[in-house]
Structures are given as structure tokens and as C-alpha cells.
Amino acid sequence: MAKKTLTSEDRDLFRQTIGKVHAVNSDKVLLNIDNKPKPYPRPLIIDINGHLMDSATTDIEKVGLEDTLSFIAPGLQNNILKKLRRGFFGLDAEIDLHGLTSNAAKQQLLHFMHDCVDTGCRCIHIVHGKGYRSADNHPVLKNNINLWLRQHKDVQAFCSAPPKDGGTGAVFVLLQLGEKYSHYSESEL
Numbered sequence: 001m002a003k004k005t006l007t008s009e010d011r012d013l014f015r016q017t018i019g020k021v022h023a024v025n026s027d028k029v030l031l032n033i034d035n036k037p038k039p040y041p042r043p044l045i046i047d048i049n050g051h052l053m054d055s056a057t058t059d060i061e062k063v064g065l066e067d068t069l070s071f072i073a074p075g076l077q078n079n080i081l082k083k084l085r086r087g088f089f090g091l092d093a094e095i096d097l098h099g100l101t102s103n104a105a106k107q108q109l110l111h112f113m114h115d116c117v118d119t120g121c122r123c124i125h126i127v128h129g130k131g132y133r134s135a136d137n138h139p140v141l142k143n144n145i146n147l148w149l150r151q152h153k154d155v156q157a158f159c160s161a162p163p164k165d166g167g168t169g170a171v172f173v174l175l176q177l178g179e180k181y182s183h184y185s186e187s188e189l
Contacts, residue, residue: 063143063146064139065130065132065139065168066130068168069142069145069168069171070158070160072156080174084157084172085159085172089174090123091123091125092121092122092123092124093112093121093124094124094126094127096127097127097141098129102140102141105145109126110148113175120177121175123175124173125166125170126145127166128170129141130167130168155173155175155176158173159171159172
């Protein structure tokens with residue numbers, strides 16, 4: 001490849017465009033400490049299964065297809081359960097789990113409930129199905145939901161939904177307010 005030579009006009013144009021040039025005395029670059037990247041906190045790894053308390057009762061009676069579910073945490077008044085049944089709290093979120101395997105339903109439920117508590121949801125609707133396809137008319141998912149919700153540390157109460165919202169195939173769940181929403185008083189119940 002042949003070397004191109006510049007005409008004097010091109011050289012003058014180049015020098016005018018570049019401007020005044022100074023020779024570099026050192027080719028070392030000094031580190032500017034002020035431009036360090038800002039540290040970001042490491043994302044929290046949340047143990048979703050840690051929300052279930054092992055000490056909760058596991059010897060609860062099995063429920064059938066048309067049996068209703070009901071639970072209220074110790075220390076809460078019974079009128080909270082009545083208000084929950086009547087839809088007093090309003091629904092903030094819902095999830096449909098029926099048709100899933102037990103393990104898949106548990107993981108989805110725990111993630112869903114964690115997100116609900118984190119975003120300040122107070123009352124949620126969980127559809128679990130009645131279990132018509134379960135062996136021996138013992139609804140697996142319905143019984144598991146009954147156990148998991150009793151074990152969950154953020155569940156204050158739950159009850160079967162009214163017929164228009166799924167009846168014995170769904171539950172309304174009252175959740176404890178998350179820490180960042182604790183400025184709302186519990187007396188509003």
C-alpha cells in the first residue's frame with residue numbers, strides 16, 4: 001500500500017482545525033480519588049420459607065370439599081373475622097393456585113404473600129379450588145393452604161370466601177401490616 005502525501009493546503013487546514021498543540025511531559029495518569037464509584041448495598045436474599053413457623057400446629061383436622069376454612073390468630077378479637085367474611089377490608093390482591101402441584105402452589109403462595117406484605121396489602125384473595133379431582137375426596141391444596149396460612153407469621157386471620165368470590169374453593173386472608181406501614185394504627189380494625 002502506497003503512502004499518501006498531504007498537500008500543503010491539507011496540512012494547513014489540519015493545523016487550523018486542531019489548534020495549538022503541547023508536548024506531553026509524562027505518560028502516567030494520576031488516580032483521582034474523588035471519582036470512586038459509589039458503593040451499592042448488596043441485594044437482600046430473602047428466605048421465603050422463613051415466613052412459615054415450624055412451631056405452628058400441624059395436627060389440624062383435614063377438611064373436605066365443601067368444608068369452610070376459618071382461623072384467627074391468638075389475641076385478636078372475633079369481630080375481625082366477621083368483618084373479613086363480610087368484605088369490610090376490601091381486597092388488595094388475589095392469586096389463583098388451583099390446578100398447581102403442592103410444591104408449585106407453596107412457592108407461588110409464599111412469593112405472592114411476601115410481595116403483598118412488602119407493598120402494604122392488607123386483605124388478599126386466594127383461590128385454591130375445592131379439590132374435586134383429588135383422590136378420596138380429600139382436597140390436597142385446600143388442606144395445604146389451611147396449614148400454610150396458619151403457619152405464616154404475617155397471617156392474622158382467614159376464612160372461606162362468600163359464594164360469589166369462590167365459596168369453599170377460596171379464602172380471604174387478613175395480613176399484618178409490614179414494618180414500613182406500621183404508622184397505620186391497628187385500632188383502624
